[in-house]
Amino acid sequence: MARTTLDIDLNRVEGDLEFQVDLDGNRVVDARCVGTLFRGFEQLLIGRAPKDGLVITPRVCGICGTAHLYTAALALERLAGLPVTPHATLVRNLCLMAENVQSDLRQSFLFFTPDFVHPRYAGQPLFADIEAAFAPLKGSVVRSALSASRKVVELVAIFGGQWPHSSYMLPGGITRGATARDLIDCQDIVDQVIEIYERDIIGDSLDNWLALDGSDAFFDWLDAAPHAASAVGLLTRFARAIGLQHIGAGARHFLSAGSWHDPLRWQPPYTDAPTLLAGGIYHADGGRLDPFAPEHINEHVRHSWYRPYPGGRHPFQGETVPDYQPDTDRYTWAKAPRYGDQVVETGPLADLLTGGDELIRSLQAREGPNAWLRQFARLRRTGLTLHFMKAHLAELGRQLGTPHFLPPPADAFEHGEGYGFVQAARGTLGHWLQVTDGRISRYQIVTPTSWNASPRDSAGRHGHWEQSVIGLELADPADPVEIGHIVRSHDPCLVCTVHFVQRGERRRYGV
Numbered sequence: 001m002a003r004t005t006l007d008i009d010l011n012r013v014e015g016d017l018e019f020q021v022d023l024d025g026n027r028v029v030d031a032r033c034v035g036t037l038f039r040g041f042e043q044l045l046i047g048r049a050p051k052d053g054l055v056i057t058p059r060v061c062g063i064c065g066t067a068h069l070y071t072a073a074l075a076l077e078r079l080a081g082l083p084v085t086p087h088a089t090l091v092r093n094l095c096l097m098a099e100n101v102q103s104d105l106r107q108s109f110l111f112f113t114p115d116f117v118h119p120r121y122a123g124q125p126l127f128a129d130i131e132a133a134f135a136p137l138k139g140s141v142v143r144s145a146l147s148a149s150r151k152v153v154e155l156v157a158i159f160g161g162q163w164p165h166s167s168y169m170l171p172g173g174i175t176r177g178a179t180a181r182d183l184i185d186c187q188d189i190v191d192q193v194i195e196i197y198e199r200d201i202i203g204d205s206l207d208n209w210l211a212l213d214g215s216d217a218f219f220d221w222l223d224a225a226p227h228a229a230s231a232v233g234l235l236t237r238f239a240r241a242i243g244l245q246h247i248g249a250g251a252r253h254f255l256s257a258g259s260w261h262d263p264l265r266w267q268p269p270y271t272d273a274p275t276l277l278a279g280g281i282y283h284a285d286g287g288r289l290d291p292f293a294p295e296h297i298n299e300h301v302r303h304s305w306y307r308p309y310p311g312g313r314h315p316f317q318g319e320t321v322p323d324y325q326p327d328t329d330r331y332t333w334a335k336a337p338r339y340g341d342q343v344v345e346t347g348p349l350a351d352l353l354t355g356g357d358e359l360i361r362s363l364q365a366r367e368g369p370n371a372w373l374r375q376f377a378r379l380r381r382t383g384l385t386l387h388f389m390k391a392h393l394a395e396l397g398r399q400l401g402t403p404h405f406l407p408p409p410a411d412a413f414e415h416g417e418g419y420g421f422v423q424a425a426r427g428t429l430g431h432w433l434q435v436t437d438g439r440i441s442r443y444q445i446v447t448p449t450s451w452n453a454s455p456r457d458s459a460g461r462h463g464h465w466e467q468s469v470i471g472l473e474l475a476d477p478a479d480p481v482e483i484g485h486i487v488r489s490h491d492p493c494l495v496c497t498v499h500f501v502q503r504g505e506r507r508r509y510g511v
Contacts, residue, residue, distance in 0.1 A: 003029075006480060019465070019487060020331075026474045028483075031466040033453040035334035038305075042320040045443040050076060050413040050435050051170070053443065057431065058165050060445065065164040066099040066156060067424035068445075071431045074261075074420025076171040078270045079435065080412035086263040087399040088173035093260045094186070094392050095156045096422060097385045099163070101193065102149040103425035104348070104382045107491045109134065109145040109231070112375055115484050116238055120476075126238050133234050141200055141231040148196040155189050158182055171412070173405030178396055190389050197386060201379060203230030209383050213358040215366045232379055239372040248371035248486035250468030251343040252284035254350035255451065257292055257421035257428045260388060263395065273421065276388065277355035281339060284369055287361065289354060294419065297430070297446065300336040300457035303329060311458050312338055315432040315444035316417060336454040336463060337446050345369070345464045346427025346451045347490065349377040357384070371489040378491070414438050424448055426491050452490050465490060 004023040018034040041060055045053055053072040058065035070092055077084060113134035121127055133141040153163045159174065159182070160166030168175045194206060202209045203226040212218050227233050239245070258279030265274040273279070279292040298312030307321040322333075338344075349369065352360040360377050367373065417434040427448030434442040454463030462470065465487065474480045 004477060006483070019483075021469055021483065023474070023477055026477055028469050028472040028474070031462065031469050032331050033334065033455055033463055033465050035332040035453070038322055038333045040320075040322075042443045042445060045433075045440050048440050049438070050079070050433065050440055053431070053433065053440070054170060055167055057445065058167070060447070062164055063103055064099065064424050064426070064429070065166060066095050066160075067422050067429050068431075069166060069169050070096055070422050071420045071429050073169040073171055074422070075418040075431045075433050076413065077418070078420060079416045079418025079433065080171065080408055081268045081270070082172050082408050082412065083267055083406055085173055085403045085406060087177055087396070087402045087404045088169075089261055089263040089266050090392050090396045090399060091159050091174050091178060091404070092169055093263070094389060094396070095159055095166075096424075097260070097389050097392070098152045098155040100423075100425040101152045101382055101385055101389075103491075104378050104385075105145040105149040105152075107425075108235075108375065108379055109139075109142045110136070111491070112488050113139075113142075113235060115481060115488065116235075118481050120479065120481060121238075121242060124238065124241060126234065126241065129229075129234060130238055133231065141234075144196055144200040145231070148193045151189055152193045155186050158185055170405070172408050173403070175405070177402075177404030178400060180400060183393060183397055183400070187393055190386065190393065194386050194390075197383060201231045202383065203227045203233060206383055206387060210387060213362070215359070215362040218359055218363070232376070235379070236372070236376060239375070244372035244375075244485055244489075245367050245370045247472060247482060248374065248468045248489060249369045251345050251464040252369060253339070253342045253344045254282040254284070254353050255292075255339055255344040255346045255428050256280065256282075256350045256354040256423060257294070257430070259351055259355065259423040263392075277351065277384075277423075279423075280354040281342070281344065282350065282353040284353075284364060287365060292354075294421070294430070296340045298338055298340075299444075299446065300338060302336070302458040303331060303455040304335050305330055305333055306335065312336075315419070315430070315446060316434065316442070318432075318442075318444045320444070332455045334450060334454055335446075336457040337451050338454075338457055338461075341459065341461075343454070343457075343461050343464055343467065344451060346448050347374070347378075348381040348427075349374045350427060351381055351423055352377050352384075371486050374489040427451060449492065453492070 006021050007018055018036050020032040021028045022030040057068040057072045060068050114136045116130045116134055133139045156163040160168040198206055212221055221227050222233055256279040258273060258275030259277035260275055262274040262276055281290040298314050299318055300312045305324045307323045363373055413435055415435055419432040421430050429448055430446045432444045433440055452464045456462050468486050469483055474482055
């Protein structure tokens with residue numbers, strides 16, 4: 001049977017991507033994630049002052065600037081062994097939480113659910129309800145979620161002056177402390193977003209939603225009318241009706257560095273990284289959780305357009321030297337990060353599995369990783385984040401008037417190395433820098449999409465996205481909407497067009 005290649009162009013979020021799959025009949029037999037543009041931020045930073053990273057790295061991504069700013073500040077603090085006040089960590093966490101909430105809401109209802117109104121599904125019993133709720137830019141849930149996503153990032157602007165590309169975090173704290181007026185405004189913002197989340201997203205109280213602790217309890221909850229008609233209810237019932245719980249497993253190892261640094265315990269010597277939601281490596285088979293050990297991270301370039309080196313290198317020994325060789329078996333500008341020798345998935349599903357969410361662990365144990373569960377976990381995480389935002393605001397009220405910035409010594413950044421991690425909306429984000437004679441001599445960034453969209457490594461292991469579609473049976477190769485469901489469940493923030501190649505002929509199909 002003739003082999004068919006589909007080229008799926010993914011527009012920019014954390015790098016421009018093209019997703020290629022080979023079909024044998026209707027079955028996906030190989031896949032390649034192709035990063036089509038060279039980022040170059042690591043090279044741009046070499047030779048600059050260490051604190052330049054605070055301004056430059058938030059521009060890596062237009063929607064995750066807070067995450068990059070936070071990570072850059074953490075790396076400098078670890079390099080210099082600087083203390084940070086609880087006041088500053090609370091504000092930093094709140095702003096990161098707000099950024100993640102807006103991202104999760106927009107991804108869910110601007111990029112994932114529009115596929116549900118595909119003409120293929122017009123005969124589904126729920127289709128009229130799906131159109132009413134999720135029609136692009138018109139559906140009731142879409143409009144409500146957009147309103148909440150716009151509102152929540154106002155919190156970042158209160159402390160950072162603007163969003164995105166804010167510059168209010170710096171080594172030792174933040175540029176200004178919270179005031180009583182700030183707290184009142186922030187509480188109003190969070191209350192408004194929770195009201196929308198409870199009314200339209202879950203159809204229940206936040207407390208009841210977070211109390212669900214197992215798959216049986218969830219499916220019983222789903223049967224109740226207000227829950228079934230909510231965004232989560234409609235998404236779940238429709239996704240399962242079209243079989244998304246059976247596709248898109250990918251790698252069965254899940255990476256998280258831990259969510260939200262503990263404001264009271266995030267202090268030198270930083271030999272551990274206390275977080276409010278635990279990190280680690282969660283193994284789907286058996287449910288084992290191993291501690292997160294950053295020394296196990298390494299990057300391969302065997303199938304990437306970079307100057308070759310053998311095996312994988314830790315970011316402190318890493319390099320990002322372009323070596324474009326298009327007519328070889330190298331096929332991407334993305335590197336291949338690995339945790340030891342394991343291909344891993346990062347993102348909301350990983351956050352909640354490592355963090356001990358009993359509902360998500362129960363659903364994973366019941367059916368394994370899949371496209372529906374990955375998207376469901378994103379909306380589950382939104383509720384948990386809003387819960388932590390309320391708790392952070394209460395604690396910040398007790399910290400009013402306490403220091404928000406501890407000035408570092410003048411020579412704090414002359415020599416040394418440091419790294420930092422946060423859980424961005426799409427998963428684990430890491431920065432590593434080395435400083436020599438007051439100048440950056442090495443800077444390496446590993447983004448969440450680098451983990452998920454990685455190419456094959458030196459041992460030939462496919463990246464996670466590649467694994468998630470290999471073996472997939474397409475109902476109609478001329479209309480491969482299943483690939484759209486799987487890829488979008490990972491939050492690449494894309495609208496894509498598929499180019500169909502067969503017997504030398506190229507055709508275009510919308511996905």
